[in-house]
Amino acid sequence: MNITIIGSGYVGLVTGTCFAELGNKVICVDNDAQKIRHLKTGHVPIYEPGLEDLIKKNVRKKRLFFNSDLKSAVKKAEVIFITVGTPAKGNGEADLTGIENVARNIAHCMTGYKLIVEKSTVPVETGEWVKRTIEIHNHKKHKFDVASNPEFLREGQAINDFMHPDRIVLGVESNKAKNILTSLYRPLKAPILITDIKSAELIKHASNSFLAAKISFINAVSEVCERVGADVTRVAQGMGMDKRINELFLDAGVGYGGSCFPKDIDAFVTISEKLGYDFGLLKEVREINLAQKHNFIKKIEDNLWIIKNKTIAVLGLAFKPNTDDIRSAPAIDIIKRLEAEGAKIKVYDPCAMPKAREVLKGIKFCKDPYDAARESDCLIIVTEWNEFKELDLVRMKKCLKRPLIIDGRNIYEPQQMKKLGYKYISMGRPKVL
Numbered sequence: 001m002n003i004t005i006i007g008s009g010y011v012g013l014v015t016g017t018c019f020a021e022l023g024n025k026v027i028c029v030d031n032d033a034q035k036i037r038h039l040k041t042g043h044v045p046i047y048e049p050g051l052e053d054l055i056k057k058n059v060r061k062k063r064l065f066f067n068s069d070l071k072s073a074v075k076k077a078e079v080i081f082i083t084v085g086t087p088a089k090g091n092g093e094a095d096l097t098g099i100e101n102v103a104r105n106i107a108h109c110m111t112g113y114k115l116i117v118e119k120s121t122v123p124v125e126t127g128e129w130v131k132r133t134i135e136i137h138n139h140k141k142h143k144f145d146v147a148s149n150p151e152f153l154r155e156g157q158a159i160n161d162f163m164h165p166d167r168i169v170l171g172v173e174s175n176k177a178k179n180i181l182t183s184l185y186r187p188l189k190a191p192i193l194i195t196d197i198k199s200a201e202l203i204k205h206a207s208n209s210f211l212a213a214k215i216s217f218i219n220a221v222s223e224v225c226e227r228v229g230a231d232v233t234r235v236a237q238g239m240g241m242d243k244r245i246n247e248l249f250l251d252a253g254v255g256y257g258g259s260c261f262p263k264d265i266d267a268f269v270t271i272s273e274k275l276g277y278d279f280g281l282l283k284e285v286r287e288i289n290l291a292q293k294h295n296f297i298k299k300i301e302d303n304l305w306i307i308k309n310k311t312i313a314v315l316g317l318a319f320k321p322n323t324d325d326i327r328s329a330p331a332i333d334i335i336k337r338l339e340a341e342g343a344k345i346k347v348y349d350p351c352a353m354p355k356a357r358e359v360l361k362g363i364k365f366c367k368d369p370y371d372a373a374r375e376s377d378c379l380i381i382v383t384e385w386n387e388f389k390e391l392d393l394v395r396m397k398k399c400l401k402r403p404l405i406i407d408g409r410n411i412y413e414p415q416q417m418k419k420l421g422y423k424y425i426s427m428g429r430p431k432v433l
């Protein structure tokens with residue numbers, strides 16, 4: 001099929017490249033001309049394992065193209081995916097300016113039937129607005145369908161998630177749209193759920209909110225664990241062995257972040273409010289998540305007493321491992337808060353430092369974890385990269401001014417750390433003194 005993807009970010013690039021890999025002819029469009037220039041010269045602006053090679057392969061096979069000219073891209077495609085960003089506005093609502101712009105521009109450029117698919121995460125009823133917008137601007141009255149196909153990929157394993165999804169959700173209003181999308185996705189051999197558009201939109205918001213709720217739930221449990229000297233990792237293990245619960249998203253820590261959960265939960269709370277429902281449960285999920293960062297900082301204060309002029313080594317900037325994405329990453333908030341208290345910060349992250357340099361000024365970016373630890377008063381762990389799980393902790397101890405590690409991701413065994421001579425503080429686990 002001829003496919004156009006509008007918005008060449010994490011989701012757009014992965015989606016476009018994978019559709020090309022499945023044998024389709026794909027044009028990825030973006031209104032950031034520099035991004036398109038980079039992509040045309042083989043430079044991939046994001047870090048996503050395996051993506052660069054797959055892009056190169058499909059460009060070589062002439063199945064994947066990059067373009068900033070929306071008009072020609074719309075003309076050539078039968079199916080158009082909208083994958084632009086839907087960031088949070090100050091009031092918690094999703095900012096749908098990009099979606100509206102794209103819908104209007106598609107309408108102006110239509111030359112025949114088009115299936116317009118919203119893949120960006122959007123509040124329920126956005127599909128109706130997209131349809132209305134296209135109707136208004138589609139002066140030549142070309143036929144079109146709108147569909148919703150929310151994306152569930154996870155950064156860091158996005159290609160695998162796209163190619164082997166648990167399910168594909170298709171919100172459609174016509175048989176034609178249903179047939180086009182089911183045949184497009186057929187090669188993946190994944191379960192396909194066909195719904196109406198509003199239900200599809202809600203599946204995405206409800207899924208992300210549910211996963212965030214799981215994280216906040218275990219973080220709340222970890223608070224109780226700390227108060228009684230129980231171990232939240234054992235509690236989570238015991239809960240997770242129940243198939244109805246499962247062990248995923250049950251890791252206590254500094255809380256969730258990233259470009260999706262925080263904004264999607266805000267948007268879900270806000271759209272629910274607009275529709276007359278007070279989603280108090282999700283408001284609490286948000287509060288617990290915020291509290292985790294405060295709890296973590298309090299652990300640092302409890303152990304360093306005065307933060308001012310102390311040097312703190314931070315391992316991890318990305319909101320999770322295997323990505324360079326620092327959008328709403330807990331590390332950024334934590335660093336800014338410690339800096340505000342007068343700490344000197346040294347950081348290391350395997351991938352996210354180039355992006356972090358743009359938002360964090362006046363801190364020292366280090367060449368490796370040991371470099372960060374050298375002459376620091378304590379080491380804090382904020383992202384659970386595998387690299388950090390495999391550190392030479394004997395060497396690390398020699399680098400630090402004092403052997404103090406405050407671990408926001410529970411990556412080490414407390415007993416082992418005690419044996420190594422560390423004062424080791426983690427989340428929701430008994431102190432080993």
Ligand SMILES: NC(=O)c1ccc[n+]([C@@H]2O[C@H](COP(=O)([O-])OP(=O)(O)OC[C@H]3O[C@@H](n4cnc5c(N)ncnc54)[C@H](O)[C@@H]3O)[C@@H](O)[C@H]2O)c1
Nearest residue numbers: 007008009010011030031032084085086098120121151155
């Ligand atoms: N990142 C994820 O893990 C993930 C997973 C599932 C769903 N989503 C959702 O997918 C959507 C995109 O997320 P992302 O992480 O890829 O965002 P992103 O910021 O990485 O990419 C969005 C791209 O759209 C481009 N863009 C914005 N307005 C445009 C316009 N008018 N015309 C053309 N291009 C435009 C931007 O320049 C950018 O390159 C969001 O709604 C997000 O919530 C993201």
